[in-house]
Amino acid sequence: MHPAGIFPIGLVGCGTVGTGVVRILQDSADLLTAQTGCTITLPQVVVRDPTRPRDVDLSHSSVSTSLDAILADNSIRAVVHVVGGTAGPRNDIIRLLQSGKDVITANKALLCAHGDELFSLAQSLGRTISFEAAVAGGIPVISTVCTALTANRIVSIEAILNGTSNFILTRMLDRRQVYHDVLQEAQQLGYAEADPAMDVDGSDAAQKLAILTRLAFGTVVPFDRIARQGIQNIDLQDLLAAADLGYRIKLLAVARLNSARLELSVQPTLVRADRSIAMTSGAHNFLAIEGDAVGVLKLAGAGAGRMPTASAVVADLVDCITGRAACTFNALLRLQQRNPLPLHPTADIARRQYLRFNVADRPHVLADLAHVLGRHGISISSVRQDETEDSADGTGVARLVILTHRASEGRLQAADNEIDCLDSLRGPRIRMPIAD
Amino acid sequence: MHPAGIFPIGLVGCGTVGTGVVRILQDSADLLTAQTGCTITLPQVVVRDPTRPRDVDLSHSSVSTSLDAILADNSIRAVVHVVGGTAGPRNDIIRLLQSGKDVITANKALLCAHGDELFSLAQSLGRTISFEAAVAGGIPVISTVCTALTANRIVSIEAILNGTSNFILTRMLDRRQVYHDVLQEAQQLGYAEADPAMDVDGSDAAQKLAILTRLAFGTVVPFDRIARQGIQNIDLQDLLAAADLGYRIKLLAVARLNSARLELSVQPTLVRADRSIAMTSGAHNFLAIEGDAVGVLKLAGAGAGRMPTASAVVADLVDCITGRAACTFNALLRLQQRNPLPLHPTADIARRQYLRFNVADRPHVLADLAHVLGRHGISISSVRQDETEDSADGTGVARLVILTHRASEGRLQAADNEIDCLDSLRGPRIRMPIAD
Numbered sequence: 041m042h043p044a045g046i047f048p049i050g051l052v053g054c055g056t057v058g059t060g061v062v063r064i065l066q067d068s069a070d071l072l073t074a075q076t077g078c079t080i081t082l083p084q085v086v087v088r089d090p091t092r093p094r095d096v097d098l099s100h101s102s103v104s105t106s107l108d109a110i111l112a113d114n115s116i117r118a119v120v121h122v123v124g125g126t127a128g129p130r131n132d133i134i135r136l137l138q139s140g141k142d143v144i145t146a147n148k149a150l151l152c153a154h155g156d157e158l159f160s161l162a163q164s165l166g167r168t169i170s171f172e173a174a175v176a177g178g179i180p181v182i183s184t185v186c187t188a189l190t191a192n193r194i195v196s197i198e199a200i201l202n203g204t205s206n207f208i209l210t211r212m213l214d215r216r217q218v219y220h221d222v223l224q225e226a227q228q229l230g231y232a233e234a235d236p237a238m239d240v241d242g243s244d245a246a247q248k249l250a251i252l253t254r255l256a257f258g259t260v261v262p263f264d265r266i267a268r269q270g271i272q273n274i275d276l277q278d279l280l281a282a283a284d285l286g287y288r289i290k291l292l293a294v295a296r297l298n299s300a301r302l303e304l305s306v307q308p309t310l311v312r313a314d315r316s317i318a319m320t321s322g323a324h325n326f327l328a329i330e331g332d333a334v335g336v337l338k339l340a341g342a343g344a345g346r347m348p349t350a351s352a353v354v355a356d357l358v359d360c361i362t363g364r365a366a367c368t369f370n371a372l373l374r375l376q377q378r379n380p381l382p383l384h385p386t387a388d389i390a391r392r393q394y395l396r397f398n399v400a401d402r403p404h405v406l407a408d409l410a411h412v413l414g415r416h417g418i419s420i421s422s423v424r425q426d427e428t429e430d431s432a433d434g435t436g437v438a439r440l441v442i443l444t445h446r447a448s449e450g451r452l453q454a455a456d457n458e459i460d461c462l463d464s465l466r467g468p469r470i471r472m473p474i475a476d
Numbered sequence: 477m478h479p480a481g482i483f484p485i486g487l488v489g490c491g492t493v494g495t496g497v498v499r500i501l502q503d504s505a506d507l508l509t510a511q512t513g514c515t516i517t518l519p520q521v522v523v524r525d526p527t528r529p530r531d532v533d534l535s536h537s538s539v540s541t542s543l544d545a546i547l548a549d550n551s552i553r554a555v556v557h558v559v560g561g562t563a564g565p566r567n568d569i570i571r572l573l574q575s576g577k578d579v580i581t582a583n584k585a586l587l588c589a590h591g592d593e594l595f596s597l598a599q600s601l602g603r604t605i606s607f608e609a610a611v612a613g614g615i616p617v618i619s620t621v622c623t624a625l626t627a628n629r630i631v632s633i634e635a636i637l638n639g640t641s642n643f644i645l646t647r648m649l650d651r652r653q654v655y656h657d658v659l660q661e662a663q664q665l666g667y668a669e670a671d672p673a674m675d676v677d678g679s680d681a682a683q684k685l686a687i688l689t690r691l692a693f694g695t696v697v698p699f700d701r702i703a704r705q706g707i708q709n710i711d712l713q714d715l716l717a718a719a720d721l722g723y724r725i726k727l728l729a730v731a732r733l734n735s736a737r738l739e740l741s742v743q744p745t746l747v748r749a750d751r752s753i754a755m756t757s758g759a760h761n762f763l764a765i766e767g768d769a770v771g772v773l774k775l776a777g778a779g780a781g782r783m784p785t786a787s788a789v790v791a792d793l794v795d796c797i798t799g800r801a802a803c804t805f806n807a808l809l810r811l812q813q814r815n816p817l818p819l820h821p822t823a824d825i826a827r828r829q830y831l832r833f834n835v836a837d838r839p840h841v842l843a844d845l846a847h848v849l850g851r852h853g854i855s856i857s858s859v860r861q862d863e864t865e866d867s868a869d870g871t872g873v874a875r876l877v878i879l880t881h882r883a884s885e886g887r888l889q890a891a892d893n894e895i896d897c898l899d900s901l902r903g904p905r906i907r908m909p910i911a912d
Binding site (some may be wrong): 060064068071072074075076077172178179180183184187188189190191192193258314316319331332333334335336337338339340341342345347348350351352353354355358359362363364366367368370371374375377378 | 496500504507508510511512513608614615616619620623624625626627628629694750752755767768769770771772773774775776777778781783784786787788789790791794795798799800802803804806807810811813814
């Protein structure tokens with residue numbers, strides 16, 4: 041712990057999260073002093089465009105466009121770095137660590153791309169990197185995995201880690217709206233980026249899952265090796281059909297021990313409507329973490345947004361000041377150095393499935409599909425066909441929903457390949473597992 | 477952090493939680509070594525009856541009935557003290573701290589009775605007291621409040637903190653069983669103590685709420701000053717009537733900022749059935765903590781039981797070894813020393829209410845009740861009267877459920893006093909607030 045007095049920090053990036061951090065430092069200064077025993081000051085702020093209006097008061101800070109001002113200030117021992125991208129932040133953080141400063145970041149993409157390098161560098165320099173805000177925003181999941189569950193072997197993590205896609209799926213169902221309208225609304229509300237690809241295709245959730253997997257299972261997996269499927273092809277009718285069957289569709293991120301191997305996936309999944317994970321609505325995140333001693337621990341809250349993310353960043357900052365960050369970072373370094381687990385072959389994972397096809401409304405189509413499934417040993421548990429509106433040229437298109445009994449992903453993929461060759465398909469089809 | 481090597485600890489008490497701790501130390505030794513960098517050994521165990529059979533192997537420990545063995549062993553720097561009661565544990569912990577040892581306890585009653593004294597002593601001696609397991613078992617709520625939410629002014633805590641009463645309420649409704657049958661079953665399953673009074677009368681939850689209030693609001697309140705009501709008078713018909721209305725009855729512990737004053741209560745409350753808190757079933761605990769930056773953070777999991785509680789105890793132990801416990805304890809000392817808030821006068825709190833009466837089935841009874849409520853300005857929103865079985869002597873007893881609009885606790889208590897004088901009441905009546 042530092043002696044009572046002044047604790048000057050640096051801030052790199054003053055966008056959504058950065059201004060949130062400044063707001064907390066200013067509005068809750070008394071609270072932070074009560075908890076750390078010192079006054080946190082912000083002598084240096086680095087931004088891309090100093091002329092851009094910001095709704096926080098930076099008149100007590102020197103605002104510049106170069107990291108040099110922070111690097112040159114030896115009184116600054118901790119820096120909040122909240123800038124997107126990977127190459128730039130990597131360079132910044134290397135320089136900050138080398139100049140003897142602890143770093144707090146919320147950048148999951150950076151940790152996925154350069155975590156090993158940055159963690160090793162920090163370790164060799166006796167510095168710390170804190171990143172509670174990088175996964176699930178305001179929910180303290182990094183500290184839960186690294187410190188609260190130390191007595192446990194983690195058995196599984198089942199989570200909703202992307203607020204944007206959860207907002208879209210919830211809103212589509214609640215308001216009977218179509219995907220593109222809701223996506224537009226999410227962008228207007230600031231939930232979705234101008235380019236929402238990483239959110240809706242599962243990449244963002246996979247990055248967060250990769251970070252959790254490093255800590256919970258001691259296994260470093262590049263996020264793009266995690267099997268992932270996005271929500272782009274889910275339509276309103278899928279959500280309604282699932283609801284009719286007593287399910288909600290959620291973009292589920294799963295890491296699970298399975299015969300000493302690690303099962304990892306991010307994909308839209310049908311979850312029973314009465315489970316807490318199914319009831320996670322809007323831009324919220326949810327995690328169910330199972331440990332061998334504690335059982336299932338559930339965490340839910342705001343997974344993104346200015347103030348919730350800033351809440352996690354400032355908690356990390358307080359930990360830097362009190363010395364707790366060093367203990368936690370050392371634990372984290374040890375956690376990620378356990379024996380890495382092999383990945384469970386996706387093909388072996390057997391689950392029930394929801395299949396939906398838009399097909400030409402003519403004889404034999406259902407029989408053809410059923411034959412393909414049957415040939416691959418996939419047993420059908422229920423079928424539902426709804427007439428859709430006739431297409432403009434008068435050719436009918438039928439909507440077919442098939443639920444299967446448990447079938448392995450390998451069989452399903454083989455069937456998928458054959459189904460894709462059927463000439464009766466009209467537009468994208470979708471396949472999603474059903475959680476048991 | 478201690479250097480790599482041996483970290484010997486002491487254990488006082490080897491009952492349910494104590495044996496769970498031994499089990500984790502033995503079964504997860506590799507995991508704990510990976511995380512702490514050292515081997516935890518258990519040279520000294522103190523128990524009341526060394527001859528009692530225990531399903532853990534203590535052959536590598538010296539088992540005695542006196543604390544002296546631990547006190548005399550200077551290599552022991554941390555002691556897990558898991559014994560019930562207050563006077564004995566207080567004396568033990570004072571002696572342990574004075575002999576230079578950090579203490580980990582799960583004893584909420586002890587902290588309520590002697591927390592100030594023990595915390596001050598530990599502070600003056602440069603030692604730590606850790607107690608994650610004292611509130612909500614395996615759910616890391618102490619660390620969430622003390623470390624993850626440091627950037628937040630806590631606005632409210634709404635929680636289910638007593639697993640026994642939640643088990644009873646859930647089981648009664650699910651299986652249509654009466655209170656005493658379920659209580660007996662809870663005792664057989666080990667959820668409820670032989671004397672379940674503290675669980676079912678709200679005292680246990682009030683003790684836990686008092687500990688949270690100390691940390692979250694910097695205000696020390698004796699637990700017996702918290703307004704509390706137990707679940708003993710809730711009958712199956714109440715649970716069914718609430719379910720019919722779309723509610724679940726939960727023993728809710730609430731701490732809430734209200735105009736810079738603190739509203740504290742533990743009482744059975746009607747909660748909308750679709751809220752996550754209402755869906756907390758069995759012996760589980762739940763907390764919804766609202767912070768001004770993070771919004772509402774929800775935590776749920778096992779609130780009691782051997783392994784979940786041991787999971788929290790061992791996490792505290794690991795924190796002692798890594799040095800994190802000292803940082804956290806210092807933060808905790810600062811947190812509880814903020815300006816205490818005055819309590820909000822209970823009489824001013826206005827809520828909707830569920831009133832149930834068993835009354836003589838004769839004319840004027842409803843009118844009499846309605847008149848009393850009306851005289852105190854309490855407006856009725858709905859009434860439901862069900863015929864109950866005729867009593868043995870042939871006198872009919874009717875069951876009357878009245879829902880009110882918002883009314884202040886002061887008015888309701890005044891009405892209660894008058895209602896108690898009505899000679900038409902038969903047996904206990906109940907009044908519970910409805911959460912909005």
